[in-house]
Amino acid sequence: MRLLLDTHILLWWLQSPAELGLQSRRVIETGDCAVSVVSFWELAAKERAGKVALPPILSDDIEQQGFRVIPLKAAHVEAYRAAHAAVIDPFDRMLLSVATAEHLVLGTRDGHLLSLGLKEVREL
Numbered sequence: 001m002r003l004l005l006d007t008h009i010l011l012w013w014l015q016s017p018a019e020l021g022l023q024s025r026r027v028i029e030t031g032d033c034a035v036s037v038v039s040f041w042e043l044a045a046k047e048r049a050g051k052v053a054l055p056p057i058l059s060d061d062i063e064q065q066g067f068r069v070i071p072l073k074a075a076h077v078e079a080y081r082a083a084h085a086a087v088i089d090p091f092d093r094m095l096l097s098v099a100t101a102e103h104l105v106l107g108t109r110d111g112h113l114l115s116l117g118l119k120e121v122r123e124l
Contacts, residue, residue: 004099006108007039024124034068042091075101
């Protein structure tokens with residue numbers, strides 16, 4: 001499965017993998033996983049607000065895990081414009097747009113995203 005990791009999934013993977021559970025960890029370990037630079041941006045915002053502590057160079061930790069890093073592209077912005085109207089959180093909407101444009105599945109535990117029944121979203 002080709003997955004785009006939601007920001008909270010990425011953070012749990014890096015800092016407290018037990019939060020994910022065995023099955024989710026196996027999916028990530030055996031899957032083709034990617035991380036969007038949108039997650040870097042979201043984590044930086046959370047760090048600035050004092051909600052998380054991050055390593056000095058987050059990209060090194062992510063790349064050491066073997067995750068592909070997806071930069072933002074014009075196609076992602078176009079997908080953002082067409083994203084489901086019920087996705088109001090800007091980071092969620094951006095991540096969903098990246099997943100859509102890149103033909104990935106967004107792996108998440110976000111109840112709101114999961115409740116929408118979108119084919120681009122899967123519970124991890």
